[in-house]
Amino acid sequence: MANEAKTISITSQMTRNQSPGIDLTKRPRLGELLIQAFLFICGAISIFTTIGIVLFLGQEAVHFFQSPEVTLWEFLTGTVWQPQIGYFGILPLLSATIMTTTIAMIVAIPLGLGVAVYLSEYAAPKTRSTLKPILEIIAGIPTVVLGFFALYTMTPFLRSILGKDVVSIYNTGSAGLVMGILILPLISSMVEDALSAVPRSLREAGYAIGATRFEVATQVVLPAAISGVSAALILGISRAVGEAMIVAIAAGAGPALTANPFKPAETITGHIVRISGGDLSYDSIDYNSLFALAMVLFFLTLILNLISQRIIRHFREVYE
Amino acid sequence: MSPTDDPQTEARPEKNRDSSIMLDRFQFSSNLARRHRLGRIWLVLLRFSTLVGILALTALIASIINDSFGYAAIQYKVDPNSLTAQGTPLSELSCEELIPILEENLSTNRFRQLISEKPLAQWSQEECYETVLAEVAKPKILETWSLVYSLRYKDLLKVYTEQKYPGSELVFKTWLNRDFIDSPQSSDPLLAGIRTAILGSLFVIAIVIVVAFPIGIAAAIYLEEYATPNRINGIIQTNINNLAGVPSIIYGMLGLTFFVRILEPLTSGSVFGYSDPTTANGRTILAAGLTLALLILPVIIINSQEAIRAVPGSLREASYGMGATRWQTVWHHVLPYALPGILTGTILSVSRAFGETAPLVVVGASTFVRFDPDSIFSKFTTIPIQIYQWTARPQDAYKNIAAAAIIVLLLLLLTLNATAIFLRNRFSRRLV
Numbered sequence: 001m002a003n004e005a006k007t008i009s010i011t012s013q014m015t016r017n018q019s020p021g022i023d024l025t026k027r028p029r030l031g032e033l034l035i036q037a038f039l040f041i042c043g044a045i046s047i048f049t050t051i052g053i054v055l056f057l058g059q060e061a062v063h064f065f066q067s068p069e070v071t072l073w074e075f076l077t078g079t080v081w082q083p084q085i086g087y088f089g090i091l092p093l094l095s096a097t098i099m100t101t102t103i104a105m106i107v108a109i110p111l112g113l114g115v116a117v118y119l120s121e122y123a124a125p126k127t128r129s130t131l132k133p134i135l136e137i138i139a140g141i142p143t144v145v146l147g148f149f150a151l152y153t154m155t156p157f158l159r160s161i162l163g164k165d166v167v168s169i170y171n172t173g174s175a176g177l178v179m180g181i182l183i184l185p186l187i188s189s190m191v192e193d194a195l196s197a198v199p200r201s202l203r204e205a206g207y208a209i210g211a212t213r214f215e216v217a218t219q220v221v222l223p224a225a226i227s228g229v230s231a232a233l234i235l236g237i238s239r240a241v242g243e244a245m246i247v248a249i250a251a252g253a254g255p256a257l258t259a260n261p262f263k264p265a266e267t268i269t270g271h272i273v274r275i276s277g278g279d280l281s282y283d284s285i286d287y288n289s290l291f292a293l294a295m296v297l298f299f300l301t302l303i304l305n306l307i308s309q310r311i312i313r314h315f316r317e318v319y320e
Numbered sequence: 321m322s323p324t325d326d327p328q329t330e331a332r333p334e335k336n337r338d339s340s341i342m343l344d345r346f347q348f349s350s351n352l353a354r355r356h357r358l359g360r361i362w363l364v365l366l367r368f369s370t371l372v373g374i375l376a377l378t379a380l381i382a383s384i385i386n387d388s389f390g391y392a393a394i395q396y397k398v399d400p401n402s403l404t405a406q407g408t409p410l411s412e413l414s415c416e417e418l419i420p421i422l423e424e425n426l427s428t429n430r431f432r433q434l435i436s437e438k439p440l441a442q443w444s445q446e447e448c449y450e451t452v453l454a455e456v457a458k459p460k461i462l463e464t465w466s467l468v469y470s471l472r473y474k475d476l477l478k479v480y481t482e483q484k485y486p487g488s489e490l491v492f493k494t495w496l497n498r499d500f501i502d503s504p505q506s507s508d509p510l511l512a513g514i515r516t517a518i519l520g521s522l523f524v525i526a527i528v529i530v531v532a533f534p535i536g537i538a539a540a541i542y543l544e545e546y547a548t549p550n551r552i553n554g555i556i557q558t559n560i561n562n563l564a565g566v567p568s569i570i571y572g573m574l575g576l577t578f579f580v581r582i583l584e585p586l587t588s589g590s591v592f593g594y595s596d597p598t599t600a601n602g603r604t605i606l607a608a609g610l611t612l613a614l615l616i617l618p619v620i621i622i623n624s625q626e627a628i629r630a631v632p633g634s635l636r637e638a639s640y641g642m643g644a645t646r647w648q649t650v651w652h653h654v655l656p657y658a659l660p661g662i663l664t665g666t667i668l669s670v671s672r673a674f675g676e677t678a679p680l681v682v683v684g685a686s687t688f689v690r691f692d693p694d695s696i697f698s699k700f701t702t703i704p705i706q707i708y709q710w711t712a713r714p715q716d717a718y719k720n721i722a723a724a725a726i727i728v729l730l731l732l733l734l735t736l737n738a739t740a741i742f743l744r745n746r747f748s749r750r751l752v
Contacts, residue, residue, distance in 0.1 A: 038538065111372055111373065118366035119370070141380070141730070148707065149380050212358075242566070244569045
């Protein structure tokens with residue numbers, strides 16, 4: 001209703017303005033200024049979020065490093081994570097994170113690229129418009145559901161193939177595989193966007209010199225979109241590093257330094273979920289250690305995201 | 321990728337220059353069959369990778385359905401049919417007939433406790449029946465089987481249970497049923513339901529929408545319509561892009577320190593004079609909602625920005641030309657035009673918040689809530705949290721109720737997304 005009143009006031013103003021000798025100089029409008037200030041504050045909330053993350057997480061992490069039991073060096077190089085007996089070495093957790101991420105990317109990168117090339121270069125428009133939403137459904141499935149899938153479908157499947165002695169009930173392998181399935185649509189949809197942005201003229205030129213469809217796709221289109229493609233891959237890695245529920249459910253509960261993907265091991269995220277889900281007293285060293293882990297995770301993903309953004313900004317091929 | 325490194329294809333342009341055309345044509349056509357074959361092989365591989373994605377989705381849905389139905393071996397501590405004198409089935413008795421059975425078989429303490437939870441006069445026949453079944457007959461699940469297994473080895477299972485669990489009953493359970501959706505949480509998988517979790521999820525999502533929707537759109541309007549390209553605005557934009565990539569669990573840690581601990585008086589409601597003995601130190605629905613709101617804020621802003629950017633500039637110019645102020649232009653022309661896009665993006669990000677688990681575990685979801693949340697200062701549990709807790713337990717039956725809860729969650733998400741599509745179609749028809 002207020003809007004109507006406003007419109008009426010505008011029209012009445014306009015009729016008044018038709019009289020001679022009107023003042024057309026800009027007048028300060030308090031309402032407009034207030035609105036702009038409000039909008040700015042809303043925009044700035046994101047800054048406060050970042051400051052909050054760095055400040056609060058950093059503060060607790062500093063508490064952690066101030067305690068006599070830990071040093072930064074031990075934290076970064078220690079091979080045992082046993083908070084009960086005062087061992088805080090991040091390597092077992094980090095190695096499990098790297099393990100699940102690697103397995104996920106081994107699945108997601110070739111498949112994601114394959115799907116993207118197929119959808120953008122081969123598929124008929126109709127096929128694409130059916131397949132794309134189906135793949136996007138996977139990206140929208142809550143990760144706790146995928147964790148369930150990893151534990152109760154993927155692991156039994158692996159165990160039936162490789163034998164129950166080889167594959168433990170909880171293992172990084174099946175968590176990594178399912179994580180790969182989660183990241184596949186993420187990569188494929190970003191890569192497909194990048195491929196579609198390559199102008200048609202480049203493809204036509206490729207066909208004109210006698211290249212086959214596949215050669216055009218891999219030797220003309222893919223290199224032309226390389227910035228978008230690599231940015232997508234890095235974002236995929238960043239997502240895999242930060243993914244929590246699949247590994248919390250399926251990868252195992254207990255830090256372990258192992259290179260065997262069929263043995264249980266706990267990732268950084270999985271550890272945070274398990275410990276904070278239990279009874280935890282504030283300001284204990286266990287509690288503070290979670291924040292040190294979270295800081296590592298934050299900077300790891302931040303660096304990956306920044307690289308990805310930089311690639312897009314600096315190596316983007318601009319076609320008119 | 322072998323074809324990219326293929327020396328023959330790489331070197332072709334040079335040979336064109338050097339050798340005679342005849343030789344080149346010969347080479348070209350001798351290569352051609354191979355190149356086409358390579359193309360066909362790769363096409364099969366590309367199709368295969370697409371197929372893998374679809375197969376994974378199918379396998380996921382199939383395995384969940386597979387686990388939410390199937391036979392279960394149930395053993396009663398007391399045979400329910402032996403409780404009635406005349407041998408009439410328990411379910412047909414009225415409440416007046418059932419209550420004596422309760423009194424007879426339960427300890428006085430337990431009976432008093434039941435009455436204190438709800439006066440006897442208010443009990444419905446169904447409640448009486450269920451209480452007798454749960455408290456006196458005490459069914460216990462010994463083993464469960466998946467749907468495929470149940471259908472394939474039906475007869476085998478009957479023999480197996482008779483031999484392995486004498487005195488037990490083999491029942492075909494539909495784990496997703498009305499009772500499951502209706503009943504509150506319970507430590508017994510047979511009685512456990514998901515009502516508290518559904519309500520918890522809805523409460524949390526309501527807060528997320530109320531907080532994140534206006535702030536997100538306002539921020540998007542600022543960045544697209546007001547912000548001049550200066551340093552601060554550049555930082556804000558980069559920052560939002562970065563926040564969108566921060567793992568959700570980090571937001572959980574932020575929520576734990578800021579909303580749960582620092583703002584405890586606010587999130588536990590004590591500032592407003594609200595004191596609930598069951599509320600645990602700010603680990604409330606409000607804290608959870610605010611955390612998730614922060615989590616999806618960057619996504620909402622980015623989506624809304626895209627929608628606002630798609631509004632043609634001519635519309636703004638026309639509005640300014642009529643003498644409208646900036647805000648009038650935004651409110652009357654830009655926003656209505658961008659609304660379908662904004663709504664779609666927002667609802668999709670809300671559905672992401674709906675399925676989030678990790679940040680809520682960190683913020684401090686309660687492991688066991690029997691009573692429905694009554695305010696935003698109540699303890700909370702949500703559907704994904706429930707699924708996580710049930711999945712983490714080793715017993716068979718928990719797997720089945722987790723699968724049933726997953727179906728509920730996926731259906732709710734489907735409804736949300738369908739709403740997004742419906743709203744988009746409806747608004748775009750009206751405005752454009």
